[in-house]
Amino acid sequence: MYKKALVTGGAGFIGSHLSRALLQEGLEVIVLDDLSMGKPENVPENAEFLRGDIRSQEDMERALRGVDVVFHEAARVSIRSSLKHFYEDAETNLMGTLNLLRCCAGRSIKKLLFASSMAVYADCDGPTPISEAYKLEPISPYGISKLASEKYCRQFSSDTGISCQILRYFNTYGVGQTFTPYVGVITIFVHRLLDGKPPVIFGDGEQRRDFVHVHDIVAANLQAMKSEMPLGTYNVGTGRGTSVREIAELLCEKIGGSQRPEYAEAQPGELRYSIADTHRIRADLHFHAKETLECRIDEVIEHYRKHPVS
Numbered sequence: 318m319y320k321k322a323l324v325t326g327g328a329g330f331i332g333s334h335l336s337r338a339l340l341q342e343g344l345e346v347i348v349l350d351d352l353s354m355g356k357p358e359n360v361p362e363n364a365e366f367l368r369g370d371i372r373s374q375e376d377m378e379r380a381l382r383g384v385d386v387v388f389h390e391a392a393r394v395s396i397r398s399s400l401k402h403f404y405e406d407a408e409t410n411l412m413g414t415l416n417l418l419r420c421c422a423g424r425s426i427k428k429l430l431f432a433s434s435m436a437v438y439a440d441c442d443g444p445t446p447i448s449e450a451y452k453l454e455p456i457s458p459y460g461i462s463k464l465a466s467e468k469y470c471r472q473f474s475s476d477t478g479i480s481c482q483i484l485r486y487f488n489t490y491g492v493g494q495t496f497t498p499y500v501g502v503i504t505i506f507v508h509r510l511l512d513g514k515p516p517v518i519f520g521d522g523e524q525r526r527d528f529v530h531v532h533d534i535v536a537a538n539l540q541a542m543k544s545e546m547p548l549g550t551y552n553v554g555t556g557r558g559t560s561v562r563e564i565a566e567l568l569c570e571k572i573g574g575s576q577r578p579e580y581a582e583a584q585p586g587e588l589r590y591s592i593a594d595t596h597r598i599r600a601d602l603h604f605h606a607k608e609t610l611e612c613r614i615d616e617v618i619e620h621y622r623k624h625p626v627s
């Protein structure tokens with residue numbers, strides 16, 4: 318169906334898992350990544366790696382040669398840091414996306430898949446799943462730049478006829494998540510506990526997240542690639558909410574010995590309730606998340622036990 322894929326951000330967490338899956342599907346894969354967060358060893362052996370910046374027209378044009386499908390994963394992935402660094406966030410997450418779009422025009426690209434986020438939504442009053450029709454009022458610069466990028470992708474798709482699938486990932490976890498003190502609460506808690514420190518919960522811990530495993534994110538991308546629909550926007554989550562306190566307690570029990578969670582002031586920009594309504598993606602793309610936290614969390618712990626981050 319498609320022959321050659323570009324995965325921007327393919328040296329990062331989701332992009333590297335996705336690149337591996339695309340190679341297994343028989344596609345050629347080009348990875349464009351500036352290694353600001355990603356690591357060269359994450360790029361699968363059979364993928365072609367170009368070190369470059371999604372904001373550079375020259376780098377992007379080089380990466381797009383012969384490509385017919387694009388998975389746009391590269392971004393600055395931090396809600397918290399986007400509050401202070403909103404300019405840098407927009408430069409990469411919005412302007413980098415616009416650079417990709419202008420470089421795609423007039424080429425052999427048939428489809429674009431854009432990694433959006435649950436951060437595009439307004440906060441919720443309660444822990445009920447939200448559909449794609451829920452209010453789009455982001456409370457962080459990161460959410461604003463993702464939402465603006467979505468809108469440009471849609472406009473671009475209707476102007477050029479290039480098919481576009483927008484996937485709003487919820488909280489993604491799994492082996493290989495890029496470690497920073499700000500992104501991926503499971504990865505952060507696992508690292509702290511393995512380091513003999515307690516997990517720190519911001520706020521009361523009752524905020525609920527939809528934790529979706531990276532294999533499911535990859536599976537949703539493959540289904541969206543294969544879909545005949547010219548344009549779509551989908552939540553990618555499990556439909557199930559778990560509180561940050563529950564995660565902290567579970568991890569303390571599994572790793573912590575005597576460690577107990579500590580509490581700190583709630584952080585601005587973070588949604589209190591963020592749970593995906595998955596009806597649309599089930600109906601249109603025949604996708605449902607298969608992995609569960611219960612089955613996958615031990616694997617994450619074991620991985621970081623064997624490969625501690627210095």
Ligand SMILES: NC(=O)c1ccc[n+]([C@@H]2O[C@H](COP(=O)([O-])OP(=O)(O)OC[C@H]3O[C@@H](n4cnc5c(N)ncnc54)[C@H](O)[C@@H]3O)[C@@H](O)[C@H]2O)c1
Nearest residue numbers: 326328329330331351353354355370371391392486489495
């Ligand atoms: N991890 C999550 O929970 C989550 C949730 C919702 C959406 N997303 C989105 O999924 C995508 C992938 O996220 P991830 O968790 O794999 O993050 P990640 O940080 O592991 O990967 C992002 C990659 O983009 C690269 N990158 C950053 N700026 C770049 C630039 N200017 N030019 C080229 N490469 C650049 C980084 O080096 C990194 O390898 C992002 O678009 C993110 O916004 C992630």
